[in-house]
Amino acid sequence: MSQEDLGKAINYSGSQVSAVENGQRPPTREYLTAVDGALGTGCVFERLLNGLVNFDHAPVWFRDWLIIEREATLIRWFEPLVVPGLLQTEAYAHAIIAGAGLMDQAEIDQRVSTRMERQGLLERCDPPTLIALVDEGVLRRSVGSPSIMADQCEHLVDRVTNSNVHVHVHVVPASAGPYAGLAGPFILAKGREFETAHLDTPWQAQILHRREDVDTLIKRWEAIRGEALPTRQSLDLIKEVAKSWQT
Template identity: 30%
Template sequence: MEREQLATSTKWQPSKISRIEQGQATLQRAELEQLVELFWPDEEQCERLRRLATEARKRGKFGKVPDWSRQYVGLEADASALTIWDGELVPGLAQTEEYARAIVSTSVVVPPAEVEQTVKARLARQRILSRETPPELGIVLGEAALCRTVGSPAVLRRQLQHLRQLATQPNITLQILPFSSGEHAAMGASFTVLRLDLEDLTFSYAYLESLTRADTLDGQQHIETYQLVIEQLRIAALGQRETLNLLDRVIAELAEARE
């Protein structure tokens, strides 16, 4: 059915249909029932749709996040596995409150009055790491993230201590890509690869974010490319023991500088 025909049948605006199709809006129960009456899926499909819609509504409250990142936040909440590459910044799922506040405070798209709400929303997303069945989280982090003074040397030191603690959890893998590894395929880019296991289906996405927009890619060619780059980064990065040793060394240096 064409979008215009669907808009006529449901009396919804085409823009609303577009947001639903792109995963940027959730369906209320009455709206789902409209679609059920229109398309007449069989009873098994109906029940599956209703279960998925119920779960989507539970996770549809994103807190203070930009409209263009809401699709990712929804995918993140449902992800079975996430692999993150960032060359110079600790990713949001691993940030401490004061580190996150320092980062958000530099934004030119977040008004000062909304900084605290945005930080609170970012920290709330971290709850997925402590739920009963947490996702697998792999982080490959550029050595620059250990050197850039975000907030203050003390803020950075506590952030690295938190990062080290996370790295000891069984569902989390952390690797540092040292400066000595030289050039690589992900220079100038940061991205996240997500895997979602929903009932008997598996979906994969690559997510890239800039200052004012985000792209969520799901084509096989995109996914294979980003997965290949991640594997190359993992091979070039330090192993777990070497990563922890490097973190310990930088944390000790930051403590001495404070003294």
């Protein structure tokens, strides 16, 4: 297919197609979505864009996980302390990153931007299924301001109710008492040909590939999920907490 033919198929001029292919103009998401549609590529160009955005700006130790996250079809994420990064609002993410007091403003802005760009994988035409388990304390811990917390809670509800069943959030209530999740956060990512895990530490992330290590975390995940509320009850609790932040 010539550049002119492709341009006609996606409603762009042949010169615009040429500029993108020669590296003179960066492709927009709309452009790549149109190309995927015209060529029947199954969203491959959109996935490439999601993987490349801000990749060079991410810490070296985190880049391997960005690749895994991009290729996953199922992400299971447990967080006892903060809202999972893929579900954070920009204001909440900024408050979390800035609140540590360990970065200058330029690095804070860059980290927030990278986090927001990562969330694009939930918007692509073939998003992974994301199942998030969060401790009730996450919803009640003040991050930034009451309005930021109210918006964050409402965002969680919106993501679940408007995700076409690709996003699920379950809350472990305070009434659960001691449970398997108190050992710390972790993420399980499963793709067509892999299943791996991510552990976060104050120093850097640790990625686990060994089958026995991943299986151990899967068992822990199932134990935590057994303590979590069903979807409807979780959403009701999140809405209740959102109202408490508004008063």
